[in-house]
Amino acid sequence: MSEMMTGAEMVVRALQDQGVEHLFGYPGGAVLPIYDAIFQQDKVKHVLVRHEQGAVHAAEGYARSGAGKVGCVLVTSGPGATNAVTGLTDALLDSIPLVVITGQVPTHLIGSDAFQECDTVGITRSCTKHNYLVKSIKDLPRILHEAFYVAANGRPGPVVIDIPKDIQFATGAYSRPRDNQHKTYRPVVKGDLNKIKAAVELIAGARKPIFYTGGGVINSGPHASALLRELARLTGYPVTSTLMGLGAFPAADKQWLGMLGMHGTYEANLAMHDCDVMIAIGARFDDRITGRIDAFSPRSKKIHIDIDPSSINKNVKVDIGIVGDCAHVLEDMVRIWRETSPQVDKTALAAWWTQIEGWRGRKSLAYKPSETIIKPQYALERLHALTKDRDPFITTEVGQHQMWAAQYLHFQDPNRWMTSGGLGTMGYGLPAAIGVQMRHPKALVIDVAGEASILMNMQEMSTAVQYRLPVKIFILNNEYMGMVRQWQELLHGGRYSESYSQSLPDFVKLAEAYGGHGIRCDDPARLDDAIMEMIETPKPVIFDCIVAKEENCFPMIPSGKAHNEMILPDFEGDTGEIIDAKGKQLV
Amino acid sequence: MSKPATHYPNAPKSQPVARHTLAVIVDNEPGVLARIAGLFSGRGYNIESLTVSETEHEKHLSRITVVTSGTAHVIDQIKAHLDRLVPVHRVVDLTEHGEALERELALVKVVGKGEHRVEAMRLASAFGARTLDASLSSFVFELTGATEEIERFIKTMTAVGLTEVSRTGIAAMSRGPDSM
Numbered sequence: 001m002s003e004m005m006t007g008a009e010m011v012v013r014a015l016q017d018q019g020v021e022h023l024f025g026y027p028g029g030a031v032l033p034i035y036d037a038i039f040q041q042d043k044v045k046h047v048l049v050r051h052e053q054g055a056v057h058a059a060e061g062y063a064r065s066g067a068g069k070v071g072c073v074l075v076t077s078g079p080g081a082t083n084a085v086t087g088l089t090d091a092l093l094d095s096i097p098l099v100v101i102t103g104q105v106p107t108h109l110i111g112s113d114a115f116q117e118c119d120t121v122g123i124t125r126s127c128t129k130h131n132y133l134v135k136s137i138k139d140l141p142r143i144l145h146e147a148f149y150v151a152a153n154g155r156p157g158p159v160v161i162d163i164p165k166d167i168q169f170a171t172g173a174y175s176r177p178r179d180n181q182h183k184t185y186r187p188v189v190k191g192d193l194n195k196i197k198a199a200v201e202l203i204a205g206a207r208k209p210i211f212y213t214g215g216g217v218i219n220s221g222p223h224a225s226a227l228l229r230e231l232a233r234l235t236g237y238p239v240t241s242t243l244m245g246l247g248a249f250p251a252a253d254k255q256w257l258g259m260l261g262m263h264g265t266y267e268a269n270l271a272m273h274d275c276d277v278m279i280a281i282g283a284r285f286d287d288r289i290t291g292r293i294d295a296f297s298p299r300s301k302k303i304h305i306d307i308d309p310s311s312i313n314k315n316v317k318v319d320i321g322i323v324g325d326c327a328h329v330l331e332d333m334v335r336i337w338r339e340t341s342p343q344v345d346k347t348a349l350a351a352w353w354t355q356i357e358g359w360r361g362r363k364s365l366a367y368k369p370s371e372t373i374i375k376p377q378y379a380l381e382r383l384h385a386l387t388k389d390r391d392p393f394i395t396t397e398v399g400q401h402q403m404w405a406a407q408y409l410h411f412q413d414p415n416r417w418m419t420s421g422g423l424g425t426m427g428y429g430l431p432a433a434i435g436v437q438m439r440h441p442k443a444l445v446i447d448v449a450g451e452a453s454i455l456m457n458m459q460e461m462s463t464a465v466q467y468r469l470p471v472k473i474f475i476l477n478n479e480y481m482g483m484v485r486q487w488q489e490l491l492h493g494g495r496y497s498e499s500y501s502q503s504l505p506d507f508v509k510l511a512e513a514y515g516g517h518g519i520r521c522d523d524p525a526r527l528d529d530a531i532m533e534m535i536e537t538p539k540p541v542i543f544d545c546i547v548a549k550e551e552n553c554f555p556m557i558p559s560g561k562a563h564n565e566m567i568l569p570d571f572e573g574d575t576g577e578i579i580d581a582k583g584k585q586l587v
Numbered sequence: 588m589s590k591p592a593t594h595y596p597n598a599p600k601s602q603p604v605a606r607h608t609l610a611v612i613v614d615n616e617p618g619v620l621a622r623i624a625g626l627f628s629g630r631g632y633n634i635e636s637l638t639v640s641e642t643e644h645e646k647h648l649s650r651i652t653v654v655t656s657g658t659a660h661v662i663d664q665i666k667a668h669l670d671r672l673v674p675v676h677r678v679v680d681l682t683e684h685g686e687a688l689e690r691e692l693a694l695v696k697v698v699g700k701g702e703h704r705v706e707a708m709r710l711a712s713a714f715g716a717r718t719l720d721a722s723l724s725s726f727v728f729e730l731t732g733a734t735e736e737i738e739r740f741i742k743t744m745t746a747v748g749l750t751e752v753s754r755t756g757i758a759a760m761s762r763g764p765d766s767m
Contacts, residue, residue, distance in 0.1 A: 121618055125621060126629050308667075312667075
């Protein structure tokens with residue numbers, strides 16, 4: 001049964017039919033008809049952000065903080081669309097399912113450099129999974145539903161639908177398709193059984209194995225995390241994870257080695273370097289993970305499970321590449337393991353664990369405590385201790401605080417950790433926290449921030465206050481763009497070019513000006529009380545935590561170095577001498 | 588052979604670069620060519636030749652023939668990246684399936700008088716080119732053939748007054764009964 005309605009009404013109806021409850025957006029001339037349609041219904045709740053970038057990050061946080069939902073955004077043409085580009089790129093690199101609707105000037109004005117016109121599909125072609133310019137009202141219902149299918153299936157990603165204003169006014173027939181599938185796009189989800197069998201055999205025969213898991217396990221849904229835990233229990237093998245994969249495996253488990261990569265733990269990186277069988281699940285061998293590529297885990301056989309065929313053999317050549325969805329492949333793996341119940345080499349495994357415990361004994365996350373100033377690591381340890389029983393959702397900005405958060409906050413479950421991993425977008429955390437809080441109104445949602453990053457999307461405080469979203473912004477304020485400063489120390493002779501945070505606002509007054517609550521703390525002895533005050537305040541809080549200014553984020557694999565060339569926190573030499581000329585050219 | 592610059596085993600060795608012809612079947616929708624071309628430029632791959640035309644009108648399908656070059660690893664990446672684009676139906680590496688048939692068409696304008704003019708006419712007929720246009724001082728020839736043949740023709744005609752060339756790029760198809 002089809003119904004006649006306008007294009008704008010179709011947009012809202014399609015969102016309703018897709019079960020969308022929240023839409024993040026900002027109005028403007030080219031989307032007024034859609035805003036009018038939103039006004040006349042109450043199923044889809046619109047959340048007014050203060051900048052379009054914030055809308056996209058909020059939708060990302062919304063989608064990431066649970067399974068099964070696509071984040072939705074509505075922005076106007078021209079600057080509305082260009083402001084969304086950073087968020088789209090962020091979602092593409094972190095594989096977050098989004099549907100972003102942009103207004104466009106009327107069809108007859110396209111190409112005339114009309115007011116607020118830009119080539120949205122041209123600009124967003126390389127930062128979306130797919131995009132559409134709707135040229136006929138007849139195509140609109142199909143495109144709207146197809147977009148949700150494309151965003152959520154296969155490797156998830158952002159989809160843009162650019163709708164000219166005349167199409168929004170035009171009348172056409174709307175019906176919900178029986179399924180929203182794209183007519184030809186069918187990503188492979190089941191892995192090749194022969195390869196899975198070969199992988200199980202290789203895993204069973206390993207003497208020094210490691211599971212290296214990534215964001216794909218989270219994206220695949222809670223079932224994938226459960227299966228990963230089951231496989232880890234069956235095998236008794238150690239597990240490490242990327243920044244994106246934190247929470248898929250519980251940090252409290254004794255098989256957990258902590259995060260790996262540039263700021264990962266000593267035991268995780270050394271185990272990756274020395275292993276004989278590596279099982280990469282939903283991870284993409286990013287340069288932050290591998291370090292020097294020709295020295296990456298040189299003696300291991302590698303198995304790679306990924307839904308995106310182009311991820312396999314992209315950076316690192318693997319021995320068995322399995323294209324498929326993590327949950328599907330892990331399900332087959334666990335089943336085959338149970339059926340064949342292979343005997344693992346217990347002696348070799350015990351020796352491997354002894355070696356790992358030796359590395360763990362190096363305590364790579366240790367730091368020098370202080371009684372007079374708050375060490376950033378200490379601040380996060382206390383934050384973790386005081387919040388862990390409340391099942392908090394954590395978002396972050398980008399920089400040192402982000403890495404410390406990944407190191408010192410320990411995640412037991414998936415979908416509790418939202419951070420900009422691939423693109424490294426400063427300004428991500430606050431809008432993402434708003435999206436998370438919108439989906440989980442009663443939860444404790446904390447944005448771990450730096451004083452520089454937070455200013456990039458500070459305006460979203462207004463959104464938090466307007467919708468009574470009690471997000472907590474925990475700023476580790478060291479008055480520096482900390483990671484930039486650290487790299488300048490390591491690479492550029494300590495010349496801190498433009499990395500000092502001059503003229504910072506008074507964050508306490510700023511919080512109050514927005515209608516939130518501000519807290520400042522610079523005393524380690526008072527920190528616990530201040531954190532409790534933050535948790536118990538039922539409105540948005542900006543916590544200005546004054547921390548040690550020139551603390552470096554360690555351990556660290558310097559650029560151009562291998563996993564076994566990490567610098568540990570007790571490094572005593574000249575930090576300016578660590579990275580050679582070749583390493584300095586890398587990012 | 589010089590020692591590799593790393594003390595780790597299995598250091599990557601430089602691999603031979605090969606030329607591959609890929610046939611890509613896509614939905615004929617706006618922007619699909621930009622998507623393909625953008626993939627190559629965005630990821631730093633080469634396009635040596637690219638042709639595109641709708642081949643099945645009812646199904647709105649187009650066939651794109653791309654000639655590219657790279658190591659085996661790069662070619663595999665190109666195919667995987669093409670294949671994951673939403674409007675791409677199929678990617679076939681014609682080079683991988685044995686020597687494919689490859690043809691392109693060239694239009695060649697030659698301007699000259701006297702002896703050059705006679706020689707141009709003689710050479711063109713030796714290559715089997717058709718004469719599409721003639722004036723008192725010029726010819727336009729059409730030649731269809733493999734890339735090397737076209738190259739040879741153009742090089743030869745340079746000596747007798749070649750002034751302009753237009754080439755279609757490569758259309759390719761596998762040999763034998765199998766279709767893609």
